[in-house]
Amino acid sequence: MREALDDFGDDTRVVLITFTDQVNLSDYRASLDVPFPLLTDPTRSTYRRYGLGRGSARRVWGTKAARAYAGLLRKGGRKLKMPTEDTLQLGGDFVIDRQGRIAFAYRSAGPDDRPPVEDLLVAVDRVRRR
Numbered sequence: 806m807r808e809a810l811d812d813f814g815d816d817t818r819v820v821l822i823t824f825t826d827q828v829n830l831s832d833y834r835a836s837l838d839v840p841f842p843l844l845t846d847p848t849r850s851t852y853r854r855y856g857l858g859r860g861s862a863r864r865v866w867g868t869k870a871a872r873a874y875a876g877l878l879r880k881g882g883r884k885l886k887m888p889t890e891d892t893l894q895l896g897g898d899f900v901i902d903r904q905g906r907i908a909f910a911y912r913s914a915g916p917d918d919r920p921p922v923e924d925l926l927v928a929v930d931r932v933r934r935r
Contacts, residue, residue, distance in 0.1 A: 855897060898925060
């Protein structure tokens with residue numbers, strides 16, 4: 806996604822919302838290396854308003870996740886840490902128009918489920934043309 810940020814244009818704002826506590830925000834930012842605003846919603850009220858639920862333990866911690874973590878361990882590039890927050894909370898990707906309406910919504914079915922960046926770019930372009 807980082808490579809595609811320029812494609813969103815100067816009139817588009819990308820914001821990441823997490824439910825981590827405010828005291829963890831700087832560590833969270835450093836671990837993700839995000840170049841855009843990072844907001845925290847520890848009560849998850851925004852998650853609920855946008856219809857973002859929780860995944861099942863089987864979906865979140867299933868075979869696919871185990872393979873991904875095994876690959877990271879083999880590469881040795883990242884040190885794995887035990888989770889300290891709700892690993893079952895699902896995320897999503899949204900495009901909001903200038904009037905504050907949801908123009909595009911993608912509610913993730915699992916931690917690895919994200920829309921293609923191209924879909925987001927199409928949604929942003931559609932909002933611009935209105």
